[in-house]
Amino acid sequence: MVRQHTTTLVRAGSMLSAMAFALTLGASACGSDPPETPSGTSSTSSSSGGPPGDGGGPSGDGGGPAVPDPDPSDAMFDPDHVIEVGITMAPEDWDTLRRQSRDVSDLFGEGCMDGPKESPYSQFPASVTVDGTTLEMSAVRKKGFLGSASMSKPSLKVSFDEYVDGREHAGLEGLTLNNARQDPSLIKTCLAFKVFRDAGLPASRCNFAHVTVNGEDLGIYAHVEPVGKRLLERHFTDASGDLYEGQISDFRDGWTATYEKKTNDDDPDRSELDAVAAALLASDAELDATLGAVLDIETFRRYWATEALVAAWDGYAGNTNNHFVYFDPESGKMFFLPWGPDMSFDAVDPLGAPGRPQSVSARGAVASRLYQTPELRAAYAEAMRDLLETAWKEDALLLEIERMEKLLSPYVRENAEAVRAATDAIRGFVSGRRATITAEIAPTPPAWMSPTPATACMTTVGTMAGTFSTTWGSLAEMDPFAAGTGTFDVAIPADNPQSAEAMGAAAGQDAGQPGLEFAMNGRAQLSILGSFPDGTVRALVFYVDPEVFVDGGEGPYDWQSVIAFAIDVTESEPVITGMFADGKIHFDKASTEPGAPVTGSFEATILGGGFF
Template sequence: MKIGTDGFPGKAVVLLGALAVLTGCGGGGSSSESSPSDFDAPVEPVNIGGDGDIFDPERLLDVEITMSASNWRTLKAEARTLAETSRECLPEFEYTELPATVTIDGDTMGNVNVRKKGFIGSLSPDLPSLKLDFNDLQEGRTYQNVSRMTLNNNRQDPSNVRQCLAYDRFRDIGIAAPLCNYAQVTVNGEDLGVFAHVEPIRKPFLRRTFGDDSGNLYEAQQADFGNYLIRRFETKTNEDANNRSDLQAVADAMALDDEAMMDVLPQLLDVDEFIRFWAMETLLGAWDSASGNANNFYLYHSPDDGLFHFIPWGADTAFRGTHPLKPGSAPLYRNFRLAERLYGMPEYRQQYLDALEDLLANHWDEEAMQLEIERVMVLTGTTEADVESVESFLLGTGMPGDDGYERSQREVLLSAIAGNEPEEAVTLLEDTQPDCSEPATTNLTASVSAVSGTDSGVFSFTLPDGRQVSASLTFAAFEVDSLVYSVDTELAPAVHSLLLIGVDAAQGFKPYVLQVFIEDTDYIPGTHKLHGFATNALLFEVDESVPGDVVSLALGATGTITLNSVGSGANAGDVDMDIDMTMEYLPGTE
């Protein structure tokens, strides 16, 4: 048994890198006013709470939600599976809207629809992100002139500052970005902590930022400009009338040679604005973004100028820099087809680098951001330990030669602009016909334990070709630590990682790896269902001929992890565990 306390161990990070096939939101509503009968008083006033500013940055909203215990259990349990989010054709999925009573800063509303939100990275079985709809069950009702609220659980941001601070930076340079502040959230009397309250990207946002809400709005989750990749953009407005030909026009332009593309593309998309958007994503070190991960952004086709505009979203991975799933792609992200094409043309590459220098000189004020971080800490009760990684990103840590030395983002980018950093790796989504066939599956069982440095047990499964595998930790323990424990405190709740290394004697002691993740609230004796990426497992085959020495085989779909016992403190990695789950093999696995 080997224990680490400062994040995933080295090999675990390599295994996470194999998840480049994976990726961690929106809402809106009508602003129409109801016309109650002259004889029947409205159930509640049309606009609750008066004309206050619900996005006042100085406010910490007090949001109290009350719903039946059974509905709360239903809401928390709902989630996409880790396996299905890796499929080339995502299954249809909708969260259930459940009625609740909501009180915000003392103003109470009944019949509010509440549902869970999140794609994969923010999903939690105990601390769910939430969407509130005041208008759905009582037409025309708003709270301080908004019909919906989006409450992000900050699961990937214990600092509580990344999202609001990032959106402020985009707005500062004229990019349309959501408003943002904070809320203290309780459900049925249970304090869930501080959530980011983010403006939904819906028609009210479009009216505020573009002056018109009649254009086509798309949300991107692992989407890009290609004949097949554009299918991944989710239509959010004009669902019935929009034939998506505007997206196809951009994809067609991207298929041209560079000169022809740049004759056409500025007629479809605000290229200059995109370059500043891309530069700001780079400056923020936002790896799970458009240029970093082909993810977490909106496109709006504005009727005002007839052009597409990019809108940032899902900024909880800003102020990080290093890409955990695509190592080597930082700091000048271009894991997005438009960014990569423009970077390959000297004129536009220089425009991008000039934009970075301009942002650093005129819009990147570390002292002002430090003061904002301190203000948020006081407002929300966030600890110094929780903001340490953000401050290190902004200001750097230590001196060259010191243990833990880290350059500031300004130093890193100035070095990259000068050409003094290693060439960034680029990973683009493949633009191929998606495979929508049902994936191959296997039942995986395990019974393992680690006690006082002694690792033992076995995990068993069937390969797609029918071979049975029985991977023994007991045999592997003669050569390596066969159960490696670590905890990632950069997530909230923290996530415990159990890296199981086993060898199959029937295959000449061939090694396999099972990486189990368990959210902190689940790291107690009992049986826990798989849930998104928070509590789940990944299966790998060891192959020293490939980069990282492992090949991804399968992801957890359904099933349970039973913790018979767990240690605590210095012995937190002592565990007795049984697993019974269905795993889906990744496309191309033989």
């Protein structure tokens, strides 16, 4: 019984290995950062009624076209410069910082849509040296939601003015450093932001930083401009409006409360969000006018099409995640801004059905509602055609990829092969994307068949517990469960406890995904299979951080120590039935030496529903 499901489980393991660092259940956002306050002034923006861009709008002083004020931070975002960032802090503080994590049950359990989630991360004093200039008494904290969470290479937020009021360095109050943990090429974030900017949309500046902490080389990070006053001043005439960050946030019933207000947060009024949600309820005949009164639809279509063009599946349209919305006081309308686009330039959507269209994503309520209306669907296709004509320049993008690759090559020698393979995959994506998109939208755009569930919240469906005994490397064998055994107890639902009649277990690196070891930062995979008296065959897949995968190691399912999923493999196609939340896995023995014993035990609460 066990062995006949081996192929199915291997397929499930390969599927999850691709998902585990992409599928954050819509939670790979860069995390909630304090809004950036103005530093200096900028008089440029675009006029309302067209896509905001880098300057070119009226200055409002009657003196002709606006002339941008020099931005002292431009040098810090020089695309040809890798910033050297050295952080020195108390070792015990660094150890605490990198181990801080979010509670999965709190994020996705009952009540998860009640409001924005508070950050669990603390500020720690540090000395920070930027390109040779040392700023004592700076502050450093971890950042990130789930997908980018890491103990060995955490994303970081550096603040120069946390303890020294008003202090800046090169026009910046701090640094936002994203670890590119889900991107073996290291370039997707900056490349995606470039495409958004080339499309004439407001988007962050981005370059690279080489980061060390207490002398330890953490490698290359994406240095990203936070979405705040400085960025808004560069793109809008009036930067005093309300800015919100969206993480699993949408304009549908019960979802708007999750938007976190980033400016004017002393004003509790959030009715502008509800006005957008209400406008989506208009009839097809009235939708364009009703929604157009509160949203710049033309600019949204261009933003939406850009998300689809670069395959940013974890953004707003693709996953109701990783975005900001700004309510522009001058036009009275809402605009979308991109965030966290590290999951881009890959046609694989781990949350989508096989064969989903490449030319559109429409899980977000605004995108979904517009795409349901035939005339507005045609307008989306026209926006995509215009984007391909005006902003998607393959030759320029390929040159940019080559420039980034050469710039980073001195820093990635240890992982050069994996980086090269991932970068070549992006080249292939860029080269073939126009043909893929054009074929889909001609003569008519395709249907979208992947609606977002009514809620992202999960409920507790039961518990699992057991033991395992296997050897390292068994995952790569033709029959990976021949050497593994253990126990596997399930109570789903709670009043129906069962024990597996047959067991298998395997451990190793997933051989089905080239370069995955680097993408996973060396995570170990443990797979457990059991057949039960009711005829169900269940699989568990654990992804374990190297610090936990040691003799005596133990870790919670917080998506940085351990990630774990429950899968039903009774049928030929595996079905994810839940994710592990409360509980832990313990290793009596664990080593990545070929043939080394891997033994231990696990217990967990299983969350299901929501996205599953």
